[in-house]
Each structure stands twice: as structure tokens, then as C-alpha cells.
Amino acid sequence: MIKPQYILSIILFFPVLLIQITVVPLLSINSVIPDFILILLVYYSITQGQIYGSVLGFIYGFLFDIITGSLIGSTMIAKILAGFTAGYFSSENKRDQYLIPYNFALIVLLSGIIDSTVNTFFSSVEFNTNIIFVFFEHALLPAIYSAAIALMIMIFYPRRKNF
């Protein structure tokens, strides 16, 4: 039987995407933008498990690619791996600990680095210039920005209340 939360997680994607492509560009700092879709994905991966995180990453990636005109498959792979990584922190005993703001932000940071690195790889950005610089600018900075936003959301969002 399909849990209501499964349907909700997909319905929630659309308002979050709306915010991601209309409001988030206004928050950009030197072209670096936070990824609200990733934050939602990490939340569901922690609360629902690794398999669910991977499948949700697949769905989110597909919808994102098809709606924004990106190369279909690139965001899918990035989000699958991000959801899979975040799913490692879905242990039932420690779930509440992982949803503590600082822990949650660190998981977003880790998943964000993987997500952005894979996205950068598929965007065929030239790595021959300076790989550390490319990693810093294309993967680390957006991940840090997303983690900071995730931290703020989790600080102000009441715990134990599911989305």
C-alpha cells in the first residue's frame, strides 16, 4: 500500500521547484545558488530510507530535467546518488539525531557535494584548467550554501513534525 507521505513527497516537489526557479535566482551569490530540491530529497531519504531516497532522487531528477530543459538524465543521476548517500543516515534508532539541525546540514553538505560534482561532470565543464578550482566553485560552494539554508530551515522548523 502506498503511504500518503510518498504521494506528499512528490506533490511537494512542484511548489519547491517553483521556488527553485523563480525565487532562488534572487538569492544567488556570484552565481552560486542553494538547492531546495536537494534539501527536500535529503529529508525524505533520512525519514523514509535509502531505497526510497534513491527512487525519489530518480523522480525529482527526471521532473527537474524535463521541466527546466536540462539534459535528461544528468540531474537524475546526480539526485539518485545524492538520495542514496543521504539514505545511509536513515537508521531508525538514530533518525531523530540526524534530523538535528547541525547534523542535517552536514548530511545536506555531503549529498550536495556529490550532487553538484556529478552535475558538473555531466555538464562537460573543462577539468583541465584547475580541478580543485572547478570542484570548489561548482560543487563545494553550492553545497555549502544549500547546507546553510538547510540549517536555517531545520532550526525554525519544529522537529518530529513530518512534512
Added chain:
Amino acid sequence: MIRFFVSIWSNFKEYIVLTILLIISFILLSQNNTTGVQRVRSIAFGTFASVTTMFTDLFNVSSLKNENNELRRTNAEMMLQISKLREYGITNHELKKLLDFKDSTNFPLIPATIVSKSLIKSQGTITLNAGKNQSVKVGMPVVTDKGLVGIIFSTSDNYSIARTLTNVDLKLTVKSERTHENAIMKWNGDWLVMINVPKTYDIKKGDRIVTSEISSIVPFPLPVGIVADIGDVQKGIFNEVKIQPFVDYQKIENVFVLGIVKSKEIGNIEFNFLNR
């Protein structure tokens, strides 16, 4: 045997699911240009863009005041330029008549507003509120008063997606306006760069770069940017030229779609010539 598969599934189900999902994604990655995928994409972004339009309008109201002031200033400047250009235009028109030149400057402009932007650093795209019903077609250039923004990539009935110049998948032939030397321009993730520029080319910092007539995408000169830096590649015979674009892709809200695509007739002649 069944027990064996059950034990494998229960031990490695996360990895099995991951592998299956990745395989499906890689298959879809290779199907990007098929008609079916293009059709699904057109329906999906067309539907979503209609919702986005309402949302974007709310945010545009706050920036309208600034834009109005900017437009008033531009208007005043343009008025002065127009009076000067009108004079030149009359002279030019008479000369062209004499030479029996075909006037090819009457480009139809289709106004459009950006309803959403995808600011992934290497795959910049914008969604416009003009589509097939407004005669927008794939391949048409998108411009502002400052210069070229991008190229229409996909269209639905009332919306279209354009790849901006900050998209690694868009490569254009451009030229230096001063020296008329051509090169391929692309986005490398950080800069617009002209690649494989022979060191013998006389391109200098500050040169204006426009699209080239020999481009198969934009076959007439549209402003792109100015040369910001010329890389000194020690090895080989080629340089890399960095270009500062005229258009600020983060700030644009209103654009025009140039209602023309490269003449199929010319394309066919070139194609036949190459296949002789």
C-alpha cells in the same frame, strides 16, 4: 535457487535498486534528442510554465520601478541616437536603392518575458512566455537591447525554452568586429571563451565580439561581448580568448525573440555543394 535470490535481494536490495535506476538514467541520457522525449518535454514545461508565469509576475512588480527608470534613461539616449541615425538611414537608403541592394534588416521581433531561469552554472536555460502560437520556432535567436542572450531550444504552444550563452551545449561562430576574424565561442563553466584562436590573429583586449555571418545558427552580426582577456597558451599555436558578455543573464527579465531562422534554401545549397 529462489532462496539464493531472496538472500541476495535482502542483503543488497539498496545497491540493486541503485544500479537499476542508474541504468535507466543512462538510457534516458542517450535518448535526449528523440521525438518522443522532445514531445514529453514540450508538454511538461508548457504546463509548468503557465503556473510559473503567475508566480513570476508577483516578483516582477518590485523590480518594475527600477526597470522603468532604466528604460526612461535608455529612451532618452536612444532618441538622440535615432535622430542621428535617421539622417544616416536616409542617405543609406538612397545609396542602397542605387546599388539595388536587398534590404535584409527588417527582422521581426517577438516580445517575451522570462518566466523562469535555470541557473545551473554550466547549463543556463530560460523559459519564455512566447511559443508556437507567437510564431517562435526552434533555432531563433533571443536578444535584448544589449545583445544576444541565447537560442530557442524547445517550444510548446505558449512557452519556449532557450539555451543561454552560459550553456555548455551551445557553441557559436563569432568574429571580432574590428578584424573580422572568426572563431568558435563556447561557455567553459566560468567564462565565454573563443577557442582555438590562432596566435597570428590580431584580436586585442576590448575588441567587440559579434556573431559571424558564417554561423549555422545566427548567420548575421549580433553583439555578444567584449574581449576581457587573451590567454597565453604556452604550448601549441592556439590561444583562448575570454569574452565578457554584454548581457547580464541573472538580471534580464524581458527579451525579444528574433523571428527568423537561417534560410533553409541557403542551407540546402551548402549541403548540396558539399555533397557534390
